[in-house]
Amino acid sequence: ATPIKIGAVVPLGDITGDQSAKAMKLAIDEINAAGGLLGRPLELIVVDSELKPEKGAAAIEKLATVDKVDFFVGGMASSVHLAQIPVMKRYQKITIWSGAASYLCENAVGPDADWYFHLHPWDYQQGASYGLGWTELAEAYPDIEIEKIFLAYEEGGFGSASHESYLVLQSQANQGEGAWAAVMGDYMGVSFKSAALGGGDYRAMLQQAKAYDPDLFVWAGYDADALPMLQQAKEIGFAPKFFVGAPPGWPAHFGDSPLAEAVTLYGMWAPTINKVSPTAEHFWNAYIEKYNEEPATYFAPLGYTNIYFLAEGIKAAGTLDKAELIKALEEVEYASPIGEVLKMSPSNVIKHQGFTGQKILQWQGGEQQVIWPLNLKTAEPIYPFPSWEGR
Amino acid sequence: MKITKSLVIIILLIAAALLPVVTEAYFISVAITILTFMTLSISWDMMLRTGQLSFGTAGFFGLGGYTGIIAVADFGVDPLVGIILGGLLAGGVSLLLGMAILRLRGLYFAITTMALASVFMVVIRNLNKLTGGPSGKIVYTTLFNYDSVKVYWLMLGITVGTIVVSEVFQRTRVHFAIDSIRADETVAKSHGVNIYKYLIFVFVVTSIIQGVIGSTYALQYGFVYPESSFSAHYLLLPIAMALVGGIYSTIGPVLGAIILGLSSEYLKLIMPYGHLIFYGVIIVVVVLFLPNGVYGAIKDVTGFRKRRLEER
Amino acid sequence: MLEVKNLFVSYGRIQVITDFSFNVGAEAVGLFGPNGAGKTTLINSIIGLVKPRSGEILFEGESLLPYETHSIVRKGISVVPQDGELFPIMTVLENLKIGASYIKEARDKVNERLEFVFGIFPVLKERAYQLAGTMSGGQQRMLAVGRSLMAVPRLLILDEPSVGLQPTLVTELFEKLSMIKSEGVSMILSEQNVRQGLKVIDRGYVIENGTLAIESTADDLMHNEHVKRSYLGL
Amino acid sequence: MESISFLRKHRNLFLLIAVIIVVAIWKPHAAIYGLQRGSLYSLVGLPLSLTLGVVGIMNLAHGDFLSLGIYFVYLFATNLGMDPLVSIIPVFFLLFGLGVVIYKLTITRVMKSGHLNQLLLTFGISMIVLEAMNLIWTSRPRSVYVEYSSSSTTIAGVRFGTYELLYVVFAFAVLIALQLFLKKTRLGQATFAVGQNPQGAKIVGINTGFVYLFVFGISIAILGIAAGVMVPRFAIFPSVGSAFTMKSFCLVAMAGLGNLPGILVSGIVLGVGEAIVQSIPGYAGWSDIVFFGVLIAVIMIRSLRRQSL
Amino acid sequence: MSILKLDKVTKRFGGLVAVDNVSMEIQQGEILGLIGPNGAGKTTLTNLISGVHMVSEGKIIFDGIDITFLPAHKRCNLGIARTFQIARPLKNLTVVENIMVGGLFGNGEKLKESKKSALRLCETIGLEEPDQTLDKITVLDIKKIEIARAMATKPKILFLDEVMSGLNMDETREMIDTVRKIRGTGVTICIIEHVMSVIREITERVIVLDRGTILAEGPYSEVSQQHNVITAYLGEDA
Numbered sequence A: 001a002t003p004i005k006i007g008a009v010v011p012l013g014d015i016t017g018d019q020s021a022k023a024m025k026l027a028i029d030e031i032n033a034a035g036g037l038l039g040r041p042l043e044l045i046v047v048d049s050e051l052k053p054e055k056g057a058a059a060i061e062k063l064a065t066v067d068k069v070d071f072f073v074g075g076m077a078s079s080v081h082l083a084q085i086p087v088m089k090r091y092q093k094i095t096i097w098s099g100a101a102s103y104l105c106e107n108a109v110g111p112d113a114d115w116y117f118h119l120h121p122w123d124y125q126q127g128a129s130y131g132l133g134w135t136e137l138a139e140a141y142p143d144i145e146i147e148k149i150f151l152a153y154e155e156g157g158f159g160s161a162s163h164e165s166y167l168v169l170q171s172q173a174n175q176g177e178g179a180w181a182a183v184m185g186d187y188m189g190v191s192f193k194s195a196a197l198g199g200g201d202y203r204a205m206l207q208q209a210k211a212y213d214p215d216l217f218v219w220a221g222y223d224a225d226a227l228p229m230l231q232q233a234k235e236i237g238f239a240p241k242f243f244v245g246a247p248p249g250w251p252a253h254f255g256d257s258p259l260a261e262a263v264t265l266y267g268m269w270a271p272t273i274n275k276v277s278p279t280a281e282h283f284w285n286a287y288i289e290k291y292n293e294e295p296a297t298y299f300a301p302l303g304y305t306n307i308y309f310l311a312e313g314i315k316a317a318g319t320l321d322k323a324e325l326i327k328a329l330e331e332v333e334y335a336s337p338i339g340e341v342l343k344m345s346p347s348n349v350i351k352h353q354g355f356t357g358q359k360i361l362q363w364q365g366g367e368q369q370v371i372w373p374l375n376l377k378t379a380e381p382i383y384p385f386p387s388w389e390g391r
Numbered sequence B: 001m002k003i004t005k006s007l008v009i010i011i012l013l014i015a016a017a018l019l020p021v022v023t024e025a026y027f028i029s030v031a032i033t034i035l036t037f038m039t040l041s042i043s044w045d046m047m048l049r050t051g052q053l054s055f056g057t058a059g060f061f062g063l064g065g066y067t068g069i070i071a072v073a074d075f076g077v078d079p080l081v082g083i084i085l086g087g088l089l090a091g092g093v094s095l096l097l098g099m100a101i102l103r104l105r106g107l108y109f110a111i112t113t114m115a116l117a118s119v120f121m122v123v124i125r126n127l128n129k130l131t132g133g134p135s136g137k138i139v140y141t142t143l144f145n146y147d148s149v150k151v152y153w154l155m156l157g158i159t160v161g162t163i164v165v166s167e168v169f170q171r172t173r174v175h176f177a178i179d180s181i182r183a184d185e186t187v188a189k190s191h192g193v194n195i196y197k198y199l200i201f202v203f204v205v206t207s208i209i210q211g212v213i214g215s216t217y218a219l220q221y222g223f224v225y226p227e228s229s230f231s232a233h234y235l236l237l238p239i240a241m242a243l244v245g246g247i248y249s250t251i252g253p254v255l256g257a258i259i260l261g262l263s264s265e266y267l268k269l270i271m272p273y274g275h276l277i278f279y280g281v282i283i284v285v286v287v288l289f290l291p292n293g294v295y296g297a298i299k300d301v302t303g304f305r306k307r308r309l310e311e312r
Numbered sequence C: 001m002l003e004v005k006n007l008f009v010s011y012g013r014i015q016v017i018t019d020f021s022f023n024v025g026a027e028a029v030g031l032f033g034p035n036g037a038g039k040t041t042l043i044n045s046i047i048g049l050v051k052p053r054s055g056e057i058l059f060e061g062e063s064l065l066p067y068e069t070h071s072i073v074r075k076g077i078s079v080v081p082q083d084g085e086l087f088p089i090m091t092v093l094e095n096l097k098i099g100a101s102y103i104k105e106a107r108d109k110v111n112e113r114l115e116f117v118f119g120i121f122p123v124l125k126e127r128a129y130q131l132a133g134t135m136s137g138g139q140q141r142m143l144a145v146g147r148s149l150m151a152v153p154r155l156l157i158l159d160e161p162s163v164g165l166q167p168t169l170v171t172e173l174f175e176k177l178s179m180i181k182s183e184g185v186s187m188i189l190s191e192q193n194v195r196q197g198l199k200v201i202d203r204g205y206v207i208e209n210g211t212l213a214i215e216s217t218a219d220d221l222m223h224n225e226h227v228k229r230s231y232l233g234l
Numbered sequence D: 001m002e003s004i005s006f007l008r009k010h011r012n013l014f015l016l017i018a019v020i021i022v023v024a025i026w027k028p029h030a031a032i033y034g035l036q037r038g039s040l041y042s043l044v045g046l047p048l049s050l051t052l053g054v055v056g057i058m059n060l061a062h063g064d065f066l067s068l069g070i071y072f073v074y075l076f077a078t079n080l081g082m083d084p085l086v087s088i089i090p091v092f093f094l095l096f097g098l099g100v101v102i103y104k105l106t107i108t109r110v111m112k113s114g115h116l117n118q119l120l121l122t123f124g125i126s127m128i129v130l131e132a133m134n135l136i137w138t139s140r141p142r143s144v145y146v147e148y149s150s151s152s153t154t155i156a157g158v159r160f161g162t163y164e165l166l167y168v169v170f171a172f173a174v175l176i177a178l179q180l181f182l183k184k185t186r187l188g189q190a191t192f193a194v195g196q197n198p199q200g201a202k203i204v205g206i207n208t209g210f211v212y213l214f215v216f217g218i219s220i221a222i223l224g225i226a227a228g229v230m231v232p233r234f235a236i237f238p239s240v241g242s243a244f245t246m247k248s249f250c251l252v253a254m255a256g257l258g259n260l261p262g263i264l265v266s267g268i269v270l271g272v273g274e275a276i277v278q279s280i281p282g283y284a285g286w287s288d289i290v291f292f293g294v295l296i297a298v299i300m301i302r303s304l305r306r307q308s309l
Numbered sequence E: 001m002s003i004l005k006l007d008k009v010t011k012r013f014g015g016l017v018a019v020d021n022v023s024m025e026i027q028q029g030e031i032l033g034l035i036g037p038n039g040a041g042k043t044t045l046t047n048l049i050s051g052v053h054m055v056s057e058g059k060i061i062f063d064g065i066d067i068t069f070l071p072a073h074k075r076c077n078l079g080i081a082r083t084f085q086i087a088r089p090l091k092n093l094t095v096v097e098n099i100m101v102g103g104l105f106g107n108g109e110k111l112k113e114s115k116k117s118a119l120r121l122c123e124t125i126g127l128e129e130p131d132q133t134l135d136k137i138t139v140l141d142i143k144k145i146e147i148a149r150a151m152a153t154k155p156k157i158l159f160l161d162e163v164m165s166g167l168n169m170d171e172t173r174e175m176i177d178t179v180r181k182i183r184g185t186g187v188t189i190c191i192i193e194h195v196m197s198v199i200r201e202i203t204e205r206v207i208v209l210d211r212g213t214i215l216a217e218g219p220y221s222e223v224s225q226q227h228n229v230i231t232a233y234l235g236e237d238a
């Protein structure tokens, strides 16, 4: 039988794209081993976006016209995705996208694109979900007190978007509305230059944070910022009650560093979710067996989810007919290795948004433990952040 | 000789214009990208012919892109008008800046142009209201509504225009002015060449080209984003293309853009991982074995053959 | 001392030196010829800046062909290149010293040699701290000659040393060259100022179109009709 | 008389010290952080000033060799448990060897064909090195933890990090070593000569091939020193050094070709400038403007001064 | 009638006074010799007049116009041309193209005209292969290019800075003929040379410069007898 072709565009040079492509391949192999879909095997065609917009757009064109794929999947950076959206709109193939957080992408896609399914939470959704998380944590643990929020954001697109959504959330909170109403009494945002972009000196920013003395110190940057920032925080003696990082991935062996203990993080997934989710555990083991390396970023389970979500839809629809498949995908409930059940719902603009929030995790004993959502909790939070003495 | 030459050119032009009829959208989008870099590469080379190494290509490219997007998004102009505005703004800015920095030479000029490009980016990133700041800006009316065939024809037109300008520069007094400036400014000015005027002229013309290309690129996809609109690869790749093809000529950058543009795309398809290594290897090999670039090598060989024939 | 045998040199496919042989003993030898005859090319072949196509160049019995310029120079051959080849943003003094720095025999005679050079060209002493690139044309020529003398060579090759020197200095230079020669330094002198050149040299070669036209002693050259007409302006 | 000319000769240095003192009183942290980061810029910029400024080799892969050095340090630390600062010694020699090999294989063949071909060649090399690192170690950052890297001390009520003072120490040490090499050794003098006129250098008996080889090798090797001091404080990822290429070129242009002490002065000026802007709440995003603004201003002023001569 | 007038011109390089308060005039149509020891300031003077350097003090009047502050290219357009002591051929252009630069920008010619006039100049001056590139050219041809390129600007006054140094007798004679031809077209010529036979033969008047000041002035036959000129410059046996 002719295979069902799925075209993926990811940045292969980056660990996120690399691992998400591998996880997709894993899912495809599993499904094929189980007999494929509709009696047809699945075929995955991966094209590197090189993190360049025009390359990412050309990749979509290639998948559409040369490989004649049935579906588009993949994704990571918003800038690349923005260039792909007009192309995707031309082909209007069913697209399950697991990257890009910027709300601009959502605006560019527009409300009419019923073929567009987006898995990664939008930047504003992430912001809102954290508010919910902290509120629940503050309720669950009476000694946790959250009032002053300090956001350190990298000055590029990724970090600045966070800052902007925090500003919106703050103005809502001031009026007693929104997810942060209970936990954001005051807010301050300061930018820094990420080490990934040639920066790496955070001390000016940390000095301001120290002077501000926040309850919640959050930094939105890249994995390369994680350890140097902790070192410099230690150097200036800055230990906020919560030290939270929100990079898309973490450095290798981060947990081994003595500075990592009790660092909180936002993330969609952590290896410890294996303890509470069988899919996660299965994914983890299968991935390691196949590739002889551990999934290191949530883009791995997200890529895996991407394929399975589509497969579930096809299975339910029993056809590749676009309209029926869209309907089926709207109904799919997939218990993903991310730890929660994936189900589409509308977001601000688009009809089909998948995940809406991230989790709050904490590095404890070298592992990421889930501390929120409370129902997925794998450990109790360490609070407050211990002092730097003796690390 | 002349007739065959113009015939070849006409055939090539027709073939280029008909490309969309015979190929897939994918090749068209690859072709658009190649043309984009080709124009950047030619424009960089045009400046180089004056002896000035410009590192500002990406800066004017990005500036043009932002102008185009802002014109369309905030002032509601047609994208085609946006493209023209992108060129004009880049030209205007380059005129003002050129008056100051074209007194610099060599590395100092190169680094200053690069610094200016970075300044453009930082300023744009911090003017949130107008430019969307760090998270970029999108428009909903893209160029020809993302009809890539039309975009291709437009790009082809711009490229042909650039080639014509470049060739005009090579065949008129401009050629003698800038080549003498490159060789020896003291001699040039002692023989009546108004160095400053010509430097500014070429700088502005090439910046306009870069601005036009930048806004075409941005309006084609309908967005600008500081990190990608000013990305160094709009500087480094055009330079590499011109050098690989052969500098101080129009055909060199053209060849270079085609060679590097196609090989990067092809390499990527045959080897998903590590294709950039081989891309680097190609570049290294070309420099080592064809120090005058591909066109230079062709010229050497045919020139050699011609001479041999004459000797017989 | 130096023996050049059947030398052929070409640039690309253009033959510049054709079957040229000559030798230098403990004497000064002149090379004369019109512009483009190949004098500079010959000199550049000897010091290894140009690789000959065939032929042999022997210095004290040893072939120079396998060596690079710097090794050849260190063997005791010093050259005044036609276009000076000075270090423009070093001072005059540094330029002179560098002439001795990389040659063992010369290194510990620097001060002595400096005095010698300053004796010939006092202006170099006056301008010891001026940058070489800002010296006048003639001053730069002096510096080039001076630098070559710093090397305490056993064979001194001068490619048109007197070009652009004021008349008094030309006379003085050739007097000094005679003196240097008498101290046992061999010399190859390429000159357009043949009249002055003939005062220094013992023998001369006239090279035209890359081949040997005349070879004879200085005295004979002086009276050679061809030389008189084309080179002496008589 | 002597002392006046001494003052004049080091005018820039004294000016710099004065500026730092003023800044230190006004914003002590900005002064310290700027001094530290600026010294790091200088430490990485110095070898480029040697290759580009003194002998005229254009090397666009400068920062990628730094990254490579950083990975070497990482390997020594993780496999042999070597302290990063100690591993400077083997990495120095490793990189020297690597520089020599790369020079012999490639760069020597483009020495005659000018800066632009060197630019293209090293662009290709940079791409190869960067992608090779990416393939081997992935884009995921790594790190080497040493306890002393975040030590700090308090003087006059100002608490500041002590580790990065090593940048200052090493920058000065490398500068002094290079100056001694260039001014006091015959090879160093030869380096200047080769930079000004390679043909002339041959004629006075200088082995120009060796000079190029040595200078290129040593400049890559110095990146090993920078790598060693950086590792305890930096995340290790393939493009960690890339940003330093541009910064180093900027420093060379700001200091003026061939001016090594100028690199240190420029680096520190830019570092302090950046740090001041970063310390003003709400304006951190503009710090690059200061960097480039100062750079452009200095280049322009210098060119005007040169013209009026 | 004087075509060029220098009024108390001084040029300093840092502490060094290269041209010291020089006042002089060049007459329309004459061949003037400018001689003097190495470093006397001859080339510097040429640079000041042609606008390569700007005067530190003083005034330069050309053809009734004060050109002291004019940039070089404007001076060229007014009719001042010069060659360079250390010849500076434009290596990336061919022989004829080198010469065309002069016509195009110095004389405002159109492309075709300039090519024609350049070819004519090649012929006059004896450049046999106008389409040759400059990588294998002889010293003599380079000097010829220098002159032809300057001539292409259609100057009123031409400065020749040591164009005959390094030539043999045959070549020198040929060059002298060329200079005479040029002067025959009405161009004023100022020639700098250390070869006294040339100066003796073609100049009508010489100015001797020494250490930036004028040491002597007059016909060569007279000046060459002056004691101070002999000791400073000529030497006994000239």
Ligand SMILES: Nc1ncnc2c1ncn2[C@@H]1O[C@H](COP(=O)(O)OP(=O)(O)OP(=O)(O)O)[C@@H](O)[C@H]1O
Pocket: C011, C014, C016, C033, C034, C035, C036, C037, C038, C039, C040, C041, C042, C082, E135, E136, E137, E138, E139, E140
């Ligand atoms: N690099 C080169 N490439 C090609 N041809 C060259 C090169 N250098 C010199 N020639 C040619 O070789 C011939 C000999 O030149 P060379 O400089 O040796 O003559 P010369 O006798 O020293 O003349 P001059 O008196 O002008 O110094 C000339 O015809 C010249 O054009």
Ligand SMILES: Nc1ncnc2c1ncn2[C@@H]1O[C@H](COP(=O)(O)OP(=O)(O)OP(=O)(O)O)[C@@H](O)[C@H]1O
Pocket: C130, C134, C135, C136, C137, C138, C139, C164, E013, E016, E017, E018, E036, E037, E038, E039, E040, E041, E042, E043, E044, E045, E085
């Ligand atoms: N750019 C400069 N900087 C410093 N000094 C200079 C500069 N140019 C020339 N000089 C000095 O000015 C003086 C005059 O030089 P100039 O070149 O005019 O001499 P000249 O008369 O042409 O000599 P020659 O006969 O040797 O060519 C010389 O002492 C020279 O060293």
Ligand SMILES: CC(C)C[C@H](N)C(=O)O
Pocket: A076, A077, A078, A079, A099, A100, A101, A102, A120, A158, A248
């Ligand atoms: C979390 C990631 C998806 C962030 C990505 N760089 C973006 O711009 O959206």
Ligand SMILES: [Mg+2]
Pocket: C039, C040, C041, C082, C159
């Ligand atoms: Mg010669």
Ligand SMILES: [Mg+2]
Pocket: C136, C137, C138, E042, E043, E044, E085, E161
């Ligand atoms: Mg002179």
